[in-house]
Amino acid sequence: xLTRKTMIAPLLDTHPALDAPWQAFRDEWEHLPPEExxxxxxxxxLVGECSALLHRGDEAAVQAIFDVLETWLTQGDKxxxxxxxxxxxxxxxxxxxxxxxxRPDQFRRFLGPQGRIFWRKVDRFWSHGEIITDDRR
Numbered sequence: 001x002l003t004r005k006t007m008i009a010p011l012l013d014t015h016p017a018l019d020a021p022w023q024a025f026r027d028e029w030e031h032l033p034p035e036e037x038x039x040x041x042x043x044x045x046l047v048g049e050c051s052a053l054l055h056r057g058d059e060a061a062v063q064a065i066f067d068v069l070e071t072w073l074t075q076g077d078k079x080x081x082x083x084x085x086x087x088x089x090x091x092x093x094x095x096x097x098x099x100x101x102x103r104p105d106q107f108r109r110f111l112g113p114q115g116r117i118f119w120r121k122v123d124r125f126w127s128h129g130e131i132i133t134d135d136r137r
Contacts, residue, residue, distance in 0.1 A: 002076040003034045009081070010071060011046070014064045021045045039079075043087030047097045050107065055100035063110050071110030081134060087117045093122055 002010075012018055025042050026034075046065070048136040053061045091097050093104045111119055123131040 002072060002080045003035075003080045004037065004077075004083075007039065007072060007076060007080045008042070011065065013069045014068050015049070015061060018046070018049060021049070022045035022130075040087035041082045043083065043091045043099060046088060047091040047094075048099060049126060050092070051098045051100040054106060054135070055101050062107070064112035066107070066112065066115065070115055073112075073118065074112045085122065085132060085134075089115065089122050091117050093119070 008022060012022060022042070025045065026037070026087050029037050045060065050062050053065075054057075068086055069084055072080050072088075076084065092107055095104060108116070108119060116133070121130070121132045126128055
């Protein structure tokens with residue numbers, strides 16, 4: 001099971017270009033032990049990277065990152081799944097975080113089965129005020 005302490009490793013293995021932003025994040029939060037890092041804040045950097053990748057046409061790299069998202073949703077503990085949902089998916093739907101001229105809807109095709117479920121739940125939260133629940137637990 002992936003935990004707060006282990007969830008970033010598969011991401012860095014998949015997309016080593018995130019090493020520098022990850023190190024900057026760790027430097028910013030060095031006063032905390034790694035198991036207390038507020039990883040949901042790093043998700044904004046991840047969304048920015050996905051936006052830049054898609055803008056450059058690197059769909060394979062975007063898909064690889066979204067495959068990690070699916071792993072977080074299927075193999076993560078509660079913190080990891082919450083971070084994936086309220087961190088990454090919610091940030092991905094925020095048009096203000098698409099600095100490279102991409103739009104949230106352009107990323108839906110990269111979602112796996114669990115990602116699609118939670119994308120809809122986050123969308124329903126913002127459009128209808130429905131509470132985001134994880135019905136799998």
